[in-house]
Amino acid sequence: MKILLVTYWWLTSMGGIRTYMNQLADRLRTHGHEVDLMGTDLATNSVYVAGGDRRFYKDPVLPLIRRNLAGAPLPQLHACPEAMAIESDRYAFEMGAAVLGVNHYDLIHAQDPIAALCIRRILRRPVPLLVSFHGSLAREGYHDSRSVHPGLTWTEFRAGTYGKHYSALEYLGAEASDLVLVSSSWIKGLIVESGIPEWKLRQVPYGVDIHAFLAKAAAEFPKAKKPDKKLIMYTGRLEYVKGVHILIEALGLLSRTRSDWNCWIIGDGGMLAKLRNRCHELGIDQDVEFLGKMDNIPSALGKADIYVQPSLQDTQPFSLTEAQLAGVPSIAANATGMPEMIREGVTGLLFAPEDPASLSAQLSRLLSSPAERSSLGYQARQWVLANRTLAQMYQGTWWVYQELTGG
Numbered sequence: 001m002k003i004l005l006v007t008y009w010w011l012t013s014m015g016g017i018r019t020y021m022n023q024l025a026d027r028l029r030t031h032g033h034e035v036d037l038m039g040t041d042l043a044t045n046s047v048y049v050a051g052g053d054r055r056f057y058k059d060p061v062l063p064l065i066r067r068n069l070a071g072a073p074l075p076q077l078h079a080c081p082e083a084m085a086i087e088s089d090r091y092a093f094e095m096g097a098a099v100l101g102v103n104h105y106d107l108i109h110a111q112d113p114i115a116a117l118c119i120r121r122i123l124r125r126p127v128p129l130l131v132s133f134h135g136s137l138a139r140e141g142y143h144d145s146r147s148v149h150p151g152l153t154w155t156e157f158r159a160g161t162y163g164k165h166y167s168a169l170e171y172l173g174a175e176a177s178d179l180v181l182v183s184s185s186w187i188k189g190l191i192v193e194s195g196i197p198e199w200k201l202r203q204v205p206y207g208v209d210i211h212a213f214l215a216k217a218a219a220e221f222p223k224a225k226k227p228d229k230k231l232i233m234y235t236g237r238l239e240y241v242k243g244v245h246i247l248i249e250a251l252g253l254l255s256r257t258r259s260d261w262n263c264w265i266i267g268d269g270g271m272l273a274k275l276r277n278r279c280h281e282l283g284i285d286q287d288v289e290f291l292g293k294m295d296n297i298p299s300a301l302g303k304a305d306i307y308v309q310p311s312l313q314d315t316q317p318f319s320l321t322e323a324q325l326a327g328v329p330s331i332a333a334n335a336t337g338m339p340e341m342i343r344e345g346v347t348g349l350l351f352a353p354e355d356p357a358s359l360s361a362q363l364s365r366l367l368s369s370p371a372e373r374s375s376l377g378y379q380a381r382q383w384v385l386a387n388r389t390l391a392q393m394y395q396g397t398w399w400v401y402q403e404l405t406g407g
Contacts, residue, residue, distance in 0.1 A: 001033050001034070001106040001107055001401075001405070002033070002034040002035075002036075002104065002105050002106050002107075003028060003033055003034065003035045003036070003105060003106065003107050003108070003109065003401075004035075004036050004037075004038060004102060004105045004107075004108045004109070005021045005024065005025055005035060005036070005037050005038070005109050005111065006037075006038040006039065006097070006102075006108060006109070006110050006111065006115050006119060007021065007038070007039040007040075007110070007111035007112055007115050008039070008040065008090070008093050008112050008114040008115040008118065009039060009040060009111075009112060010039065010040050010041070010042045011037060011038070011039025011040060011041065011048070011050060012039075012040075012041050012042055012043065016134065016317065016318045016319075017111050017112075017134055019318055020111070020132075020134070020206065020318075021037055021111060022037075023207070023209060023390055023393075024109075024393075024394065024397060025037060027390065027394040028394075036049050036050070036051075036052075036105075037049065037050040037051075038050075038097065038100065040093065041055070044057065045057065045058045045059050046058060046096070047092075047093055047096025047097060047099075047100060048100070049100055052100075054100060056095065056096030056097075056099045056100060058089065058092035058093070058095075058096060061092055061095055062088055062089070062092055065088045065091045065092060066084075066088050069084065069087060069088060069091075076161045077161065077165070079161065080160070080161035080162050080165070082141075082162045083161050083162050083165040086114075086165065086166075086169075087165070090114055090117075090118060090169075093114070093115075093118055094118035094121060094122060097115075097118055097119060097122060098122040102119055102122060102123060102127070103123060103124050103125055103127065105127055106127070106128075106405065107127065107128045107129075107130070107401055107404060107405055108123075108127055108128070108129050108130070109130045109131075109132065109181075109401075110129065110130065110131040110132070110173070110177065111131075111132050111134065112131070112132070112133075112134065112137070112173070113131060113133065113137065113169055113170045113171075113172070113173020113174060114137075114169055114173060115131075115173075116129060116131035116173040116174070116176055116177045117169065117172050117173045117176050120176035120177070121176075128178055128404035128405055129176070129177045129178050130177060130178065130179050130180075130181055130400060130401070130404060131173055131174060131176075131177040131179075131180055131181065132180075132181045132182070132183075133170075133174070133180060133181070133182050133187050133191060133315075134183070134315055135187070135313060135314070135315050136170065136187065136190055136313065137166045137169060137170050138157075138158065138163055138166040138167045138170060139154075139190075139313050139336075140241055140313060141157070141162060141163065141166045142154055142157040142158070142163065143240055143241040143312050143313060144240060144241065145157055145162070146240065147240035147271075167194070170191075170194060171194050171195060171196065174191055174194070174196045174200070175196065177200075178404055179200055179201070179202055179400060179403070179404060180196065180200055180201045180202070181201075181202050181203075181204060181397070181400055182201060182202070182203050182204075182315075183203070183204065183205050183206050183315055183316045183337070184203070184205070184315050184316050184336075184337035184340050185203070185337075185340060186315065186336050186337040186340065187315050187336075187337060188201050188203055202400045202403075204393060204396035204397050204400065205316060205387065205388060205392070205393065205396075206316050206318060206321065206388065206393055207388050207389050207390040207391070207392050207393030207394070208318070208321050208322065208325055208384065208388055208389070208390060209390045210325070210385070210389055210390070213298050213322065213325055213326075214298075216296050216297075216298040216299055217298035217299055217301070217302055217326065218299075219296060219299045220299065221296065221299040221300050221302060221303055223264075223291070223300075223303075225262075225303045226262055228260075229260060229261055229262045230260060230261045230262075230305040230306065230367055231261070231262060231263070231264060231303055231304050231305050231306070232251070232261055232262070232263040232264075232304070232305070232306045232307075232308060232363065233263065233264050233265075233266070233300070233301065233303075233304040233306070233307050233308070233323075233328070234247055234263070234264075234265050234266065234267070234307070234308050234309075234310070235266040235267055235294075235297050235300070235301075235319045235322075235323075236266075236267045236317070236319045237267055237268070237269040238265070238267050238268060238269030238270065238271045238272050238275060239269045239270060239271060240271060240312070241311065241312050241313055242269075242310070242311050242312070242314075243310035243311045243312045243333060243354070244265065244271065244275060244310060245271065245274075245275065245278065246310045246312075246333075246354055246355075246356055246359060247263075247265075247308050247310045247359065248275055248278050248279060248282070248284075248288070249278075249282075249356035250310075250356040250357070250359035250360040250363060251263055251279075251282070251284055251287065251288060251360075251363075252278075252282035252283075252284055252356075253356055253357060253360040254360045254363055254364060255282070255283065255284050255287065257364065258364065258367065259287075260367060261287070261363075261367055262287045262288070262289070263287060263288045263289070264289050264291055264300070264303075264304075265288065265289070265290050265291065266291045266292070266293070266294050266297065266300060267292075267293060268292055268293045272290065275290070276290060297319070297322060298322060298326060301322060301323055301326035301328055302326065304323070304326070304328045305328070305329075305366075305373065306328065306329055306330075306331065306363065306366050306367070306373070307320070307323035307326075307328040307329070307330040307331070308330070308331050308332075308359070308363070309323075309330060309331070309332040309333065309338060310332075310333055310359065311332075311333055311335070311336070311338065312333070312335065312353065312354060313335070313336045314333075314335075314336055314337060314338055315336065315337040316337050316338075316340070316341060317338065317341075320332060320338065320341055321341070321384060321388055323380075324341070324347070324348070324380035324381060324383065324384045324388075325380075325381055325384045325385075325388075326381070327377040327378060327380065327381040328377055328380075329348065329349075329366055329372070329373040329374075329376035329377045329380070330342065330348040330349070330376070330380060331348065331349045331350070331351060331359065331362045331363065331366070332348060332349075332350055332351075333350070333351060333352075333353045333354070333359075334350035334351060334352060334353055335353040338350075342380075343379075343383075345376075346376070346379050347376065347379045347380040347383045348376055348380055349362045349365070349366065349376070350362075
């Protein structure tokens with residue numbers, strides 16, 4: 001088959017969606033299928049197919065799209081700059097996908113509802129269309145808004161134009177697709193709650209390439225840990241939705257009662273300067289090190305004593321799966337899809353969402369108990385080996401492909 005994996009988001013970003021797309025594409029190719037990856041290049045604001053030489057640049061068409069939208073009888077949209085920006089860019093992406101061509105594929109697997117909606121609108125023949133929901137657009141938009149307006153409630157956000165617009169895009173993307181693929185029961189419940197029938201959803205958990213992980217983990221990480229300290233670690237984007245600010249506050253509380261730890265934060269993002277400043281205000285800037293983006297996370301995890309996933313929203317974070325596979329005892333927020341990855345007190349610990357005191361208490365608990373750290377890390381690793389292999393993810397996804405194509 002000739003298959004297109006497509007995302008509205010940035011194909012050049014090495015986040016969870018790109019990791020998923022690369023893993024799936026590699027496995028499909030080893031089984032003899034032709035696979036293209038389409039997405040956006042943020043640096044040039046262009047739509048492109050990876051490995052190809054053709055691009056569609058969005059900047060030249062965006063002024064025309066905005067002029068047309070400005071003349072439309074959509075007063076609520078006009079009054080919301082955020083929604084207007086998304087709507088304009090969505091049309092530009094749609095034009096780019098149409099120019100690059102999508103009708104010659106045997107199956108199209110969109111990685112977000114915006115891409116699914118765009119692809120359905122430009123298809124000129126009945127190509128099977130699958131959409132994966134890797135998270136909730138509306139809820140991520142809500143948390144982005146909270147970074148500016150901390151007191152904003154979910155009820156207030158979803159009653160406004162921005163929230164309604166994101167919710168509508170989620171519904172329309174799911175409705176436009178033949179089937180919807182999810183990795184967690186949490187996101188499945190949200191989609192059904194929006195009005196999409198449950199028969200349309202298929203659940204396949206994410207997987208990790210065990211062999212590739214172990215090969216990377218075998219390399220010695222170049223930075224040494226402090227011999228007299230236990231190492232706490234976080235890896236991922238430094239954005240509000242990832243909750244790293246909650247971790248920093250928890251470390252500030254932890255520093256009042258014990259000094260037998262330090263923390264490495266690996267990753268980059270828009271909150272870096274703010275997080276550094278907060279560490280200075282809390283007096284923990286010598287205990288918390290920001291290492292930036294790293295290519296070999298498995299190697300870095302070999303140094304960790306505790307891993308923390310403090311996300312406000314995460315469906316099935318790849319970074320948490322990697323920590324579990326590395327045998328690092330993990331603490332995650334008891335929110336969204338993360339509790340489905342951790343059996344409390346057996347494969348990890350959970351803390352109350354957005355509660356630094358709860359996280360600090362769990363950190364102190366593990367710092368004080370080498371036996372529990374060892375047990376949690378071992379059980380988590382065994383769980384990943386049994387339930388989260390790349391082969392399992394591929395097989396489950398392939399069955400969905402077969403269902404769509406009648407193969």
